[in-house]
Amino acid sequence: MTHAGLPKPLQALVEELRRLPGVGDKSAQRYAFFLLRQSPEQLTRLAGMISALPTAVVKCEVCGMIDETTPCRFDRDPARDPAFLCVVAETPDVAVIEQSGEFRGRYHVLGGVLNPLEGVTPDKLNIQSLIARIKSDHVKEVVIATNPDMEGETTALHLKKLLAPLDVSITRLGKGLPMGATLEYADEVTVANALRSRQKV
Numbered sequence: 001m002t003h004a005g006l007p008k009p010l011q012a013l014v015e016e017l018r019r020l021p022g023v024g025d026k027s028a029q030r031y032a033f034f035l036l037r038q039s040p041e042q043l044t045r046l047a048g049m050i051s052a053l054p055t056a057v058v059k060c061e062v063c064g065m066i067d068e069t070t071p072c073r074f075d076r077d078p079a080r081d082p083a084f085l086c087v088v089a090e091t092p093d094v095a096v097i098e099q100s101g102e103f104r105g106r107y108h109v110l111g112g113v114l115n116p117l118e119g120v121t122p123d124k125l126n127i128q129s130l131i132a133r134i135k136s137d138h139v140k141e142v143v144i145a146t147n148p149d150m151e152g153e154t155t156a157l158h159l160k161k162l163l164a165p166l167d168v169s170i171t172r173l174g175k176g177l178p179m180g181a182t183l184e185y186a187d188e189v190t191v192a193n194a195l196r197s198r199q200k201v
Helices: 008-017 025-036 040-056 091-100 128-136 150-163 186-198
Strands: 079-087 105-109 141-142 169-172
Touching: 008 169, 025 079, 079 091, 091 105, 091 141, 091 186, 105 128, 128 150, 150 169
Parallel strands: 079 105, 079 141, 141 169
Antiparallel strands: none
């Protein structure tokens, strides 16, 4: 899309901002002009943070979460119960569950949810390492905490089928998360209720 009247550097910035999730053309232009009004020092600081991301954060080799180190802080924490595992789709979901203050186990990040129409099949997710981890760590309970939408439910059912032969209790987040809700935007009280009322699947 062309942006008549805008200088080429601003046009290029708007195009890049439009690639962010949920950002349309008008929002991208607003963000671009907001950045233009910031001081050179602020822009340099922001650019430095963005450029440092590839080396500042890594994927945990144990659970798949994005953190500053691998193993991540949860897998290194001896106070965390390794026999109690919460399976989430993405790293932001971990932060939401942590805010609830209800969970003291460890996490496993799938790296997405099943969506064959978009090419996300079981082999694209962090599932085989989950199975291996359940066996090696003698996990007693797996809480499946994918979003209660079509893709999240499909993923939960697939995990239930794969984990059924293992000697592990499989639960699902219960009341508190309405159908179609997104875990990332749920408040801590809602997530706490969902954790407390998890159900066998």
